[in-house]
Amino acid sequence: xxxxxxxxxxxxxxxxxxxxxxxxxxxxxxxxxxxxxxxxxxxxxxxxxxxxxxxxxxxxxxxxxxxxxxxxxxxxxxxxxxxxxxxxxxxxxxxxxxxxxxxxxxxxxxxxxxxxxxxxxxxxxxxxxx
Numbered sequence: 001x002x003x004x005x006x007x008x009x010x011x012x013x014x015x016x017x018x019x020x021x022x023x024x025x026x027x028x029x030x031x032x033x034x035x036x037x038x039x040x041x042x043x044x045x046x047x048x049x050x051x052x053x054x055x056x057x058x059x060x061x062x063x064x065x066x067x068x069x070x071x072x073x074x075x076x077x078x079x080x081x082x083x084x085x086x087x088x089x090x091x092x093x094x095x096x097x098x099x100x101x102x103x104x105x106x107x108x109x110x111x112x113x114x115x116x117x118x119x120x121x122x123x124x125x126x127x128x129x130x
Contacts, residue, residue, distance in 0.1 A: 028079050028092055028105065033057045034112045034126035041122040056112075056126060063096065079105060086116070 036054035039046050048054065053068040058077065065073040075097035083093035084104050094114060095102040103123060106113040115123015 028107055030058045030079075030094075030105070030107060030112060031060065032128050033130035035129045036124050037127050038125040039123070040115075050127070050129075055129070057130075091116070 034056045035050065036048045036052060037050075038048065053066070055066045057064045057066070061076055061078070063074060063077045064071055073096070077097075078095045080093045080095055080102075082090040083102075084091040091104040091106065093102045094105040103114045104116045110128040112126040112128065113123065114126070115121055
């Protein structure tokens with residue numbers, strides 16, 4: 001009888017641990033300032049040091065792209081879920097200023113990836129600085 005109780009207890013603990021595990025969810029909260037660290041264009045790539053000044057700043061629905069103190073682009077943005085399908089994987093898309101197409105977006109902790117290095121694609125990897 002004691003073995004049955006131990007087995008049931010073990011199964012209960014395993015069930016609780018499995019039920020409490022976190023799903024691998026990638027956030028799309030991009031609010032903040034992000035600085036370029038790595039860029040690629042399908043044929044070449046370049047690494048950028050911290051403090052290079054190439055940034056995106058996002059608020060709840062507006063953005064500003066800057067090079068140092070110069071504003072390169074600004075306006076509004078939206079994030080479209082399940083916008084791009086590649087090899088049975090769905091990606092979100094960042095649309096700037098009402099555009100109908102944009103860049104694949106992925107956020108993991110303090111890293112923002114725009115674009116995909118897939119089939120000669122281009123894009124960049126940004127680090128959150130604010």
